[in-house]
Amino acid sequence: MNNKLKYEIYSGAGNTFVMINNLNWSTEIPLYKQDEFTKVICRDHFRDIDGVIFADKPVTHGPQIRMNYYNRDGSFGAMCGNGSRCLAMYLHKNGILASKEFLLEAVDDVYTAKIIDDDNVKIIFPDPKFIRFNITIKAEIDGELKELTVNYADVGSDHVVLFADDKSNKTALGTSSFDKIDVNGIGAVLRNHYEFFPRGANVNFVQPTDSGGIRIRTYERGVERETLACGTGVISSAIVYAVDRSAEPPVTVQVQSGENLIVDFKMGNGKITDLSLTGSARKIGEGEF
DSSP states (O other), rough: OOOOOEEEEEEETTTTEEEOOOOOGGOOOOOHHHHHHHHHHHTTTTTTTEEEEEOOOOSSSSSSSSEEEETTTTOOOOOOOOHHHHHHHHHTTSSSSSOOOOEEEEEEEEEEEEEEESSSEEEEEESSSEEEEEEEEEEEEETEEEEEEEEEEESSEEEEEEESHHHHHHHHHHHHHHOOOHHHHHHHHHHTTTGGTTTTOEEEEEOOOOTTTEEEEEEEETTTEEEOOOHHHHHHHHHHHHTTTTTOSSSEEOOSSEEEEEEEEEEEEEEEEEEEEEEEEEEEEEEEE
């Protein structure tokens, strides 16, 4: 009898995850053990991985699969946009689900996954849960209390979005260079800001590009550092950008890995609908525990 648990490692535009098929009862890791399992393997085996994704049986009628995503610190309870694309490709490449389009359950929502080709997946999201624009906050940065203008969006995960080219933000950030922003230092401060208590939030620094899209750098809650990409951060930033800067979707978003993700949606009557995220999902490793 083989007691080893197989895993694969996937990258979603630079966001990296350990993928585990948890549908087999003989090797199943119960829900109540998944957080501790994630903390241990990330600590002992995967120093650079952003999180762990379990392919589980759905708990509601309709979806074909459930995604249980854990940040590397074991925290649970938020949607992961890049992780959902990786899970969809993992299921497809391993023949776990035959269809190239299926329903995926995550946290308390249902998403549609579409395999575009051998490298790309589209995830269709529910409408955003909540968006707030132009929030003035004060935060201690470099030993001084500084004022920033930020936005907030919940598309299944909490996100702060701030424009690096905003005059007041540029002063608070202490640099006019997008590449020199102290994402880890300032991100940690804003991630724990009382304005977003008690859950905290991911923090996205956004810079419009000459081509009409945006660049984004993200400090991820639960990973507690800058990551090379964040799917729900990309979506949140694209929506805020389109509304605040009167840009037409789809919005092309360049993440820190250098890859581009596409966020599409419709705007009308004060609502965001038909929301989707399209981008790469590639296998980069495998092994056994």
